[in-house]
């Protein structure tokens with residue numbers, strides 16, 4: 001074998017065994033580059049025979065190099081197609097998405113229902129004075145709610161509000177009627193924690209003050225709101241009751257959605273579910289805020305949000321709404 005045959009064989013082998021495009025480029029520079037043995041020899045060629053020999057070597061090596069290059073590119077493409085394939089049929093990675101607490105959901109539904117009736121939505125203080133929580137709402141000095149056994153007192157004049165009704169006084173003092181407002185927020189009572197009671201809970205409080213309002217307006221309003229909250233086939237009924245700041249006072253019931261009014265465990269076989277308290281604004285309340293009860297009339301109502309959430313979702317134990325257990329809350 002001549003030196004050149006040996007050289008060609010060596011170069012062909014290097015080309016064949018170059019495993020990457022980078023390695024192949026190195027081989028090309030070494031055997032076919034401007035300073036390669038072959039290139040230098042070609043430059044020195046004087047006779048036709050050695051010119052043909054060396055050009056032949058160069059052509060064969062260039063062909064082999066091009067083939068190898070193509071081969072490596074194909075392999076690279078194959079590899080990428082294999083490795084980077086995306087199976088669009090695989091399930092995606094699940095991102096945890098939260099949702100609003102059931103009480104917040106109900107709160108927003110209540111807001112929507114009343115905004116639809118043209119009511120303004122209010123949010124008042126939770127630390128309230130005895131004056132606004134009791135006195136101006138015409139609670140008698142002997143009313144049991146004034147006792148520190150029922151109510152959280154900070155001192156003689158400050159309490160955690162026991163109801164959202166002080167909002168009635170605040171708005172009546174702030175602006176002249178007509179007034180249509182709903183106040184939503186937390187209230188506090190000294191109750192032991194049980195399945196049906198919790199010392200913190202939420203109420204929504206409605207107040208309408210205008211000329212010539214009657215119990216029929218109260219009933220129509222509550223009927224509309226109960227149907228928004230619980231469904232279009234609900235009915236509302238009134239039972240007489242007593243509250244210091246309404247006269248007459250009533251307790252509204254909504255027909256049971258589980259049995260449709262026929263009687264079941266949820267409604268204790270009465271067909272009706274208690275919704276809270278309501279009534280026509282007591283003349284004494286108007287006097288307490290400087291309005292003439294001969295000129296103005298009004299109705300008010302208060303309902304618990306927890307109760308609303310429980311009824312909507314059939315949640316038997318109120319504690320579930322305060323424990324923050326995701327296994328429970330995720331269901332709503």
Ligand code: PHE
Nearest residue numbers: 163165243277278300301302
């Ligand atoms: N504040 C009363 C309660 O918490 C409910 C109520 C509100 C009654 C407005 C009448 C009018 O029991």
